[in-house]
Amino acid sequence: MSAPQVGVHESRTDAYLALLVNNSSSDNNISTSSRTVREVSYQDWGRSANFTRAQGAERLDYRLFVSDDETEHPTAHIVAQIGTDGTEGVPGFVHGGLTSTLADTAMGNLAWHAGYKAFTANLNVDFRAPLSPPACVVVDAKIEKTEGRKVYLSADVFEVQEMQDGTLARSNDVVAEATSLFIVMDKAKETAVTTPDTAPQNGASTPRVTNDDIRDHTSTCVASVRETLFSPGWSTIEKDYLKTVWAST
């Protein structure tokens, strides 16, 4: 197999996927180091207005895979492109919340695909190395154990790096290590959640919240918070503070 050449950062996700797919038999299945996994299409989520999918390709784009074999130890994998548009926390570095979100997303999807209709109750993330955008990362999630309604999971995030000869390689150094506790919903609460099997498919007639609705709601929310919580001098203090921080970077 000839390794893909990568000229621009934006093509890294596809190139890394190509690298994986070339090692496997079908387009939608890839071989990871230990097993075959199948891709989960976002369309499978019905009308879900998924937070991570609202980011856009210049910010965050990813593909999700779950192990398809009947196993007691299923895994999920994300290959993600983290763009340069609004992804930073400390200037020059990917916001830890974004990395945490990817880990949470991999673990959450794994839980659901394993049949646990569960919510994140606890999420711990150890950030081991900084990431600079644009970056391509792989997330490997697994279920550690289950106890009644409790599902304990873990996820490791690795960077996919471009080698000097232009080939892509997954770094062995972990960027972040996450552990989580998901709690399976009470039966009584299940009906409140739109799951893929009950969600109307594309073209659904269910009214959606529009961007205008959201903007209206946000400005109302901001205005009321300012009125009730902050002194009139708040915005000046904020600007001065930001100027100081910016000058020191």
Ligand SMILES: CCCCC/C=C\C/C=C\C/C=C\C/C=C\CCCC(=O)SCCNC(=O)CCNC(=O)[C@H](O)C(C)(C)COP(=O)(O)OP(=O)(O)OC[C@H]1O[C@@H](n2cnc3c(N)ncnc32)[C@H](O)[C@@H]1OP(=O)(O)O
């Ligand atoms: C082939 C087709 C497949 C179809 C599926 C396809 C696609 C998948 C679809 C969707 C994918 C879905 C998700 C994946 C995407 C992204 C992942 C993001 C996930 C989230 O973004 S999710 C939002 C954030 N998340 C919340 O919004 C939770 C807010 N929260 C609550 O809603 C409650 O808090 C809740 C429900 C967690 C528990 O409430 P509850 O009343 O049900 O349970 P209760 O409190 O009784 O606790 C029971 C036992 O858990 C222990 N316990 C509870 N909490 C603990 C904690 N934090 N630490 C340690 N222990 C804890 C207690 O101590 C007790 O333990 P014990 O039984 O031993 O006493």
